[in-house]
Amino acid sequence: MSIALKQVFNKDKTFRPKRKFEPGTQRFELHKRAQASLNSGLDLKAAVQVPSGEDQNDWVAVHVVDFFNRINLIYGTICEFCTEKSCPVMSGGPKYEYRWQDDLKYKKPTALPAPQYMNLLMDWIEMQINNENIFPTRVSVPFPKNFLQICKKILCRLFRVFVHVYIHHFDRIILMGAEAHINTCYKHFYYFVTELNLIDRKELEPLKEMTTRMCH
Numbered sequence: 729m730s731i732a733l734k735q736v737f738n739k740d741k742t743f744r745p746k747r748k749f750e751p752g753t754q755r756f757e758l759h760k761r762a763q764a765s766l767n768s769g770l771d772l773k774a775a776v777q778v779p780s781g782e783d784q785n786d787w788v789a790v791h792v793v794d795f796f797n798r799i800n801l802i803y804g805t806i807c808e809f810c811t812e813k814s815c816p817v818m819s820g821g822p823k824y825e826y827r828w829q830d831d832l833k834y835k836k837p838t839a840l841p842a843p844q845y846m847n848l849l850m851d852w853i854e855m856q857i858n859n860e861n862i863f864p865t866r867v868s869v870p871f872p873k874n875f876l877q878i879c880k881k882i883l884c885r886l887f888r889v890f891v892h893v894y895i896h897h898f899d900r901i902i903l904m905g906a907e908a909h910i911n912t913c914y915k916h917f918y919y920f921v922t923e924l925n926l927i928d929r930k931e932l933e934p935l936k937e938m939t940t941r942m943c944h
Contacts, residue, residue, distance in 0.1 A: 776920040785871045792879050796853050798913050799886050806897045815842035820891035820934040849885050883926050891934045918943050
């Protein structure tokens, strides 16, 4: 990693504090294992497969938290350039517009400027992953029956961050020398969600051409 890139990612411009796994827990061990696979240069397609004998929900939980931390960091590096003036709608080019709905303040899909949408998105995900009833930190506590459905929604929304960053802010990423890092993160994310069938294919359409070049 270049010195400039290290500075970018060490500024701790994350929107939110990182969620960490407690040392000594099974999920911490899984997290370490997943990180070791990535650091060893193992093929990303192989790295995302559920290890033999491990629970799929545990594997998904570890990755959802990790992707939240990473994508949070990626958006944090360009957020000062993503303003209500530059990005008055949360979009991925002229064909795709994302509207926010959370069943709290926004009961109907609502068009919002990208930075406001991103803030709500990160708040909402943080609320899910810090909820012990959804992401229990103790292995003795079971995951809820709708756990995978919640994770699919989280991952779908995180994918929209990639869409917006790639389509509207990639020039800034290149200027910072962060392109290779973000491409690797995207490939890891893409292989994971497709391996475990966690995102509807039509959601992946906005980055289809780029993904075909990068991941196939």
